[in-house]
Amino acid sequence: MNSTAYNYQNDISIRTEGLTKRFGNFTAVDNITFHVKKGEIFGFLGANGAGKTTAIKMLCGLSKPTSGIAMVAGYDVATQAEHIKKNIGYMSQKFALYDDLKVWENMRLYAGIYGMKEKIIAYRINEILMQLGFENEKNTFVKTLPIGWKQKLAFSISIIHQPEIVFLDEPTGGVDPAARRQFWELIYATAEKGITVFVTTHYMDEAEYCNRICMLVDGKIVALDSPKKLKDTFSAQNIDKVFRLLARNTNRT
Amino acid sequence: MIQKKYSPFLSFVRKEFFHIFRDRWTSIILLIMPILMIILFGFAITTEVKNAKIAIFDPSQDAATHAIVDKLSTSEYFTIETYVYSQNEMDNLFRKRNIGLIVVFSEHFYENMMHGGDAKIQLIADGSDPNYAYTLTQYASALLGSYQQENISHNFNPPFQIETTIKMLYNPTLKGAYNTVPGVLGMVLMLICAMMTSISIAREKEFGNMEVLLVSPLKPITIILSKTVPYIVLSLINFTSIMLLAVFALKVPIVGNILLIALISLIFIFLSLALGLLISTIVKTQIVAMLISGVVLMFPVILLSGMIFPVESMGVFFQYLAKVLPANWYIAAIRKVMIQGLGISSVSKELIVLISMAVLLIAISIKKFKVRIE
Amino acid sequence: MIQVEHIEKKYAKVNALQNISLHVNKGEIFGIIGPDGSGKTTLFRILSTVLLADKGKACINGWDVVKDYRIIRNHIGYMPGRFSLYQDLSVEENLQFFASIFKTSIESNYYLIKDIYQQLEPFKKRRAGALSGGMKQKLALCCALIHKPDLLFLDEPTTGVDPVSRKELWDMLKRLKSEGVTILVSTSYMDEAARCDRIALMMKGKFLIADTPSNIVNQYNEKLWAVSSDAMAKLLIDLKNYPFIKNYYAFGDLHHITMQANSKSDIELQHDLHEYLEKLKHQELFISNIKASIEDCFMALTGGSSDTLHTTKNYE
Numbered sequence: 024m025n026s027t028a029y030n031y032q033n034d035i036s037i038r039t040e041g042l043t044k045r046f047g048n049f050t051a052v053d054n055i056t057f058h059v060k061k062g063e064i065f066g067f068l069g070a071n072g073a074g075k076t077t078a079i080k081m082l083c084g085l086s087k088p089t090s091g092i093a094m095v096a097g098y099d100v101a102t103q104a105e106h107i108k109k110n111i112g113y114m115s116q117k118f119a120l121y122d123d124l125k126v127w128e129n130m131r132l133y134a135g136i137y138g139m140k141e142k143i144i145a146y147r148i149n150e151i152l153m154q155l156g157f158e159n160e161k162n163t164f165v166k167t168l169p170i171g172w173k174q175k176l177a178f179s180i181s182i183i184h185q186p187e188i189v190f191l192d193e194p195t196g197g198v199d200p201a202a203r204r205q206f207w208e209l210i211y212a213t214a215e216k217g218i219t220v221f222v223t224t225h226y227m228d229e230a231e232y233c234n235r236i237c238m239l240v241d242g243k244i245v246a247l248d249s250p251k252k253l254k255d256t257f258s259a260q261n262i263d264k265v266f267r268l269l270a271r272n273t274n275r276t
Numbered sequence: 277m278i279q280k281k282y283s284p285f286l287s288f289v290r291k292e293f294f295h296i297f298r299d300r301w302t303s304i305i306l307l308i309m310p311i312l313m314i315i316l317f318g319f320a321i322t323t324e325v326k327n328a329k330i331a332i333f334d335p336s337q338d339a340a341t342h343a344i345v346d347k348l349s350t351s352e353y354f355t356i357e358t359y360v361y362s363q364n365e366m367d368n369l370f371r372k373r374n375i376g377l378i379v380v381f382s383e384h385f386y387e388n389m390m391h392g393g394d395a396k397i398q399l400i401a402d403g404s405d406p407n408y409a410y411t412l413t414q415y416a417s418a419l420l421g422s423y424q425q426e427n428i429s430h431n432f433n434p435p436f437q438i439e440t441t442i443k444m445l446y447n448p449t450l451k452g453a454y455n456t457v458p459g460v461l462g463m464v465l466m467l468i469c470a471m472m473t474s475i476s477i478a479r480e481k482e483f484g485n486m487e488v489l490l491v492s493p494l495k496p497i498t499i500i501l502s503k504t505v506p507y508i509v510l511s512l513i514n515f516t517s518i519m520l521l522a523v524f525a526l527k528v529p530i531v532g533n534i535l536l537i538a539l540i541s542l543i544f545i546f547l548s549l550a551l552g553l554l555i556s557t558i559v560k561t562q563i564v565a566m567l568i569s570g571v572v573l574m575f576p577v578i579l580l581s582g583m584i585f586p587v588e589s590m591g592v593f594f595q596y597l598a599k600v601l602p603a604n605w606y607i608a609a610i611r612k613v614m615i616q617g618l619g620i621s622s623v624s625k626e627l628i629v630l631i632s633m634a635v636l637l638i639a640i641s642i643k644k645f646k647v648r649i650e
Numbered sequence: 651m652i653q654v655e656h657i658e659k660k661y662a663k664v665n666a667l668q669n670i671s672l673h674v675n676k677g678e679i680f681g682i683i684g685p686d687g688s689g690k691t692t693l694f695r696i697l698s699t700v701l702l703a704d705k706g707k708a709c710i711n712g713w714d715v716v717k718d719y720r721i722i723r724n725h726i727g728y729m730p731g732r733f734s735l736y737q738d739l740s741v742e743e744n745l746q747f748f749a750s751i752f753k754t755s756i757e758s759n760y761y762l763i764k765d766i767y768q769q770l771e772p773f774k775k776r777r778a779g780a781l782s783g784g785m786k787q788k789l790a791l792c793c794a795l796i797h798k799p800d801l802l803f804l805d806e807p808t809t810g811v812d813p814v815s816r817k818e819l820w821d822m823l824k825r826l827k828s829e830g831v832t833i834l835v836s837t838s839y840m841d842e843a844a845r846c847d848r849i850a851l852m853m854k855g856k857f858l859i860a861d862t863p864s865n866i867v868n869q870y871n872e873k874l875w876a877v878s879s880d881a882m883a884k885l886l887i888d889l890k891n892y893p894f895i896k897n898y899y900a901f902g903d904l905h906h907i908t909m910q911a912n913s914k915s916d917i918e919l920q921h922d923l924h925e926y927l928e929k930l931k932h933q934e935l936f937i938s939n940i941k942a943s944i945e946d947c948f949m950a951l952t953g954g955s956s957d958t959l960h961t962t963k964n965y966e
Contacts, residue, residue, distance in 0.1 A: 070812040072782030116810070170687045196810060197686035197838040199853065200945050201952060204899050211883060225812055226839075228902030250903065261903060263813060270814045287750035291739060298738045484732035488794075491698050491728040492751045647719065649700045 036061045036188050036219035037082060041091035044077050051077040053242035054091065059235075061187075064210060064220045066233030068262075070270045074242040075223050079190055082221070084108055096187040109137065112189035112218075116196045118177030122166035126157060129165055130180055137184035151179045154212075171202025175209055182218060189213065191222040195229065207232055227263035236262065238269050245269050284494060288502035295476065296506060306472065310464040310514045314456065314521050328376040328412055329357035331369055336385035340395070347423050348379065353415045370402045377401050377412045389438060400443045404615040413442045457522040458610035462603040463577050464518065465541065466548050468511050469504075471569035473552030477503055478565035487649060496645050504549045511545045531617030537610060540623065543630045544606040550637035551602070557644040577603040605629045651676045651801060651832045652697065657706035659692050659855075666692040667703070668855045674834055674848075679827050682836040683843050683944070684852030690836040691731050692855075694805045697834065698728040710801060727799035729790050731806040731836075737779030741770050741789055744778050745796060752797030762829065763792040766822050784815030791819060795826065802826065804835040808842065820845045840945035851948050858951040863944060870942035870950060872896075873916065876904040877923070879932035888930050892923065899949065904936075906946060 037059040044052040052074045059065045069075045080086040082095050084104030093100040096110035120129050127148055134144040152158050155175055165173060174194065182189050191210075195203045207229065214220050222233065230236055231250045238246040238253075246253055246269055250262055259265045296302050330348065334341045349356045357375055360366055369375045382388065382396035389395035399416050401409035420440055480486040489499055515538070522528045530537070551573065559565045580598040598604050609626035612618045620627070652674035659667040667689045674680040682690050695701035697708055699719035708715045710722045735744050745767075749756050760767070766788045773781065778789060787807055795802055804823075808816040820842065823833055835846070843849050843863050850860035859866055879885045886905055889898045896908040909919055920937050927935055942950075
């Protein structure tokens with residue numbers, strides 16, 4: 024790893040300081056400050072249009088902040104986007120698997136994209152196949168996999184290069200309840216290994232599985248704490264209620 | 277609150293225009309490209325000739341003329357199609373028999389050649405296809421030149437002289453633009469009507485809008501008409517702008533009847549729309565629609581219409597293939613009317629072919645238009 | 651209003667729909683609840699007459715979906731799962747367009763969409779493509795019902811929509827119901843089931859069960875327990891290793907489990923589990939007998955396991 028990677032505290036994966044993004048006179052992300060610890064499952068919640076996607080784009084180095092600082096995996100998103108991309112994984116609801124490639128070919132492809140060495144690739148492919156119980160599906164075309172399997176595969180591929188942080192943008196949309204739970208088991212296992220998980224979801228029960236939740240309303244952070252503390256603070260039964268309480272104050276769509 | 281209430285059809289057409297003008301690239305393709313094409317293809321491109329049909333007018337019938345005719349006919353470039361025996365016959369030749377070049381010898385050719393008189397050869401070409409005409413005369417002149425060379429080396433005494441003159445019928449100054457205008461018209465109309473219609477219908481399918489339209493009370497014919505009307509309008513705009521450019525920028529005079537040109541173009545527009553519809557019934561995505569209309573429609577038009585390469589110099593297969601292309605019939609008809617100034621009776625064959633093709637394609641594409649997805 | 655008898659549909663080798671029968675009464679909100687790829691979209695397409703079934707019969711208001719498709723199309727509103735708006739038209743233009751192809755005007759049925767359209771009104775000049783996901787769905791819904799259909803087919807109207815907007819969409823459906831509109835709606839969010847009069851749980855092209863939400867919950871025939879402690883992740887693993895465990899899964903801030911009763915009473919079961927978990931150093935233990943939710947029922951009906959290979963395909 025590059026020497027600049029040591030300019031940050033070792034147990035912090037993401038740190039933002041007054042991070043802001045404006046489009047014309049519209050402030051999509053408004054002066055947000057937070058940090059995410061290494062190995063933490065960090066839930067990023069907000070209504071549609073609250074600025075989640077814009078914030079994630081900045082953190083992934085795809086979009087430059089208008090002002091403020093964001094350090095991801097020790098790199099500055101404004102100036103070291105290329106380093107960031109090597110050290111993060113990303114998976115969205117429209118997982119980017121190639122339907123007409125086999126399971127291992129998809130893995131091989133992404134490993135190649137991240138410039139991994141042949142030996143390590145072979146090892147990682149086997150490791151993932153085993154972890155997912157996909158040993159017999161190595162040569163299956165992805166298009167014939169059930170959606171729940173695809174999703175797990177897409178997730179594993181997003182961390183095939185063992186990034187420091189993985190960003191999951193509504194990863195579980197449209198999946199059956201059992202598959203959704205299996206997916207969260209996978210997230211837990213990943214966090215156990217020290218990979219930071221930054222996740223957005225519209226399933227409020229999933230928010231409960233996060234170590235900490237950050238709630239965004241109109242581009243601002245209105246709450247940031249563990250699910251339990253949030254429920255206590257707002258004396259709400261569950262996170263769904265907390266969300267409704269906070270998101271109701273939105274002025275934006 | 278909006279108080280306006282549009283008819284389904286008008287409101288649909290309005291929406292199509294929004295699609296066109298809100299997408300920068302669509303507007304550019306539709307309004308700027310035709311103009312660029314006219315300018316681009318204004319430059320003539322040299323072409324090759326094989327077995328071009330020529331006619332001979334030989335009042336002398338002597339050793340020299342026979343030797344020259346022999347030389348021409350044994351070359352791979354020319355085939356002697358016919359002999360003519362009077363000036364009057366020559367006029368009809370180009371129109372009737374697909375002759376590319378007439379070689380006219382002067383009287384007492386051999387005698388004049390050997391005794392210092394003026395032995396003249398005139399090459400008359402059909403200038404309405406200037407690339408082709410130019411190439412034919414070049415090749416013919418070259419052959420005549422080599423005949424002269426050979427005879428000099430056989431120690432004929434000078435004065436030995438053949439004077440070659442070239443005359444272009446229909447297009448005396450041999451302007452490339454004369455050829456370009458009908459070709460570009462054919463291409464542009466095909467592009468706008470066939471390609472853009474198929475793409476815009478495929479787009480409705482691709483984004484899932486088609487399902488909603490099908491489930492609405494709209495009749496399929498309304499959907500088809502609403503999808504095509506904007507492109508008819510744009511085609512007419514382009515037709516007008518190309519004509520204006522041709523006359524004022526490229527200085528190509530429109531010899532024939534402008535209304536006849538417009539009529540032929542309108543028939544061709546409907547024909548192209550039907551082709552576009554037909555393509556849209558078999559494709560599901562915009563990219564496939566574009567590829568199919570590009571490969572199946574545009575390339576053949578560019579390659580086989582005689583714009584760049586003379587079809588006459590291609591193999592039999594391509595000559596037949598060229599006959600099936602609607603655009604070729606259109607371009608041929610426009611050339612006849614616009615540049616040769618011929619009337620409706622001279623393009624009746626082209627008109628009949630175009631109309632029957634249009635009727636057939638419209639019928640098929642309306643029948644094939646699916647009221648369901650899949 | 652809707653009668654479906656033994657509908658079957660295959661794509662290549664995949665059974666998208668297997669022997670689907672369904673009856674929806676007039677003025678009812680009927681929910682089809684199932685994950686992506688369960689066949690919801692196929693069913694919606696067949697009922698909205700844009701797709702032909704291989705076998706079976708379906709009637710809308712007595713009209714056959716194959717023969718009488720023209721009549722049906724005049725009476726239904728359909729919002730496909732995929733975003734059906736024109737991205738390059740503005741909010742207002744989209745609504746105007748859909749009103750006019752249904753030969754009506756925005757103002758004549760404005761009262762139907764008023765509550766939601768008022769939220770969109772400040773952005774009426776904005777292109778639909780620039781709206782957020784929730785707003786797009788709201789606009790799509792407005793477009794689907796601007797002609798006041800008797801019957802509304804909504805394929806996943808709340809997918810990708812945040813919980814607050816989802817609630818607003820459902821409130822709107824409720825109001826439509828009171829106007830006498832029959833609504834067939836699909837969703838992959840289990841928690842929306844309770845908002846329907848009746849639901850069908852769907853998986854792999856089959857209906858698992860179709861009934862009122864409360865009947866489905868009442869048919870859940872096992873004792874369901876909710877468990878929580880100060881260490882939820884460890885708790886799940888410890889529950890997994892509990893000798894008498896049958897099913898266990900996380901459920902928001904709780905874990906849900908079923909146990910082998912072995913003729914023990916509820917109190918005994920609870921006591922034994924408490925003791926087991928206390929030994930494993932769990933604190934703030936909470937164990938309680940709870941009523942199943944639709945999601946619990948769905949998991950029980952699918953055997954709690956995820957889809958198996960080669961039986962489903964991404965055909966939606």
